[in-house]
Amino acid sequence: MTASSRAVELVQIAAQAADAKQAEDLVALDVTGPLQLTDVFLLATGRNERNVLAIADEVEERLIAAGAKPLRREGRTEGRWVLIDFGDIVVHVFHEEDRQYYSLERLWSDCPTIPLELPVDHTA
Numbered sequence: 001m002t003a004s005s006r007a008v009e010l011v012q013i014a015a016q017a018a019d020a021k022q023a024e025d026l027v028a029l030d031v032t033g034p035l036q037l038t039d040v041f042l043l044a045t046g047r048n049e050r051n052v053l054a055i056a057d058e059v060e061e062r063l064i065a066a067g068a069k070p071l072r073r074e075g076r077t078e079g080r081w082v083l084i085d086f087g088d089i090v091v092h093v094f095h096e097e098d099r100q101y102y103s104l105e106r107l108w109s110d111c112p113t114i115p116l117e118l119p120v121d122h123t124a
Contacts, residue, residue: 003030007039007088008114010068014091015116017062018044021055023093027105028114040089040114045099049079056082056093063091 011028023044032039046052063086072085082093
């Protein structure tokens with residue numbers, strides 16, 4: 001099984017939104033094999049609580065504009081790990097420390113990654 005074309009489209013939009021708010025370590029995992037509930041996890045890291053919330057807000061805004069509907073949101077109060085479930089994709093925005101602690105990439109290491117199409121940073 002592989003992620004649907006709609007899920008891949010949405011994860012690209014979400015990744016670009018996260019990147020626009022300086023998210024780091026963006027990873028998209030195709031979780032269709034082990035999970036029946038969703039196709040893709042997008043993992044992103046923010047430098048602090050404020051950045052985590054800004055990333056989550058931008059992702060949610062752009063996905064809603066693309067016609068996706070958020071089914072569930074968690075973690076906005078603390079700003080350490082914000083989870084937004086859009087059905088086809090689930091977006092996880094972590095604070096750096098929480099990303100390392102929970103290490104979802106390791107937990108889902110048997111799932112293939114989806115290449116992300118992000119703008120090239122010409123300032124580096």
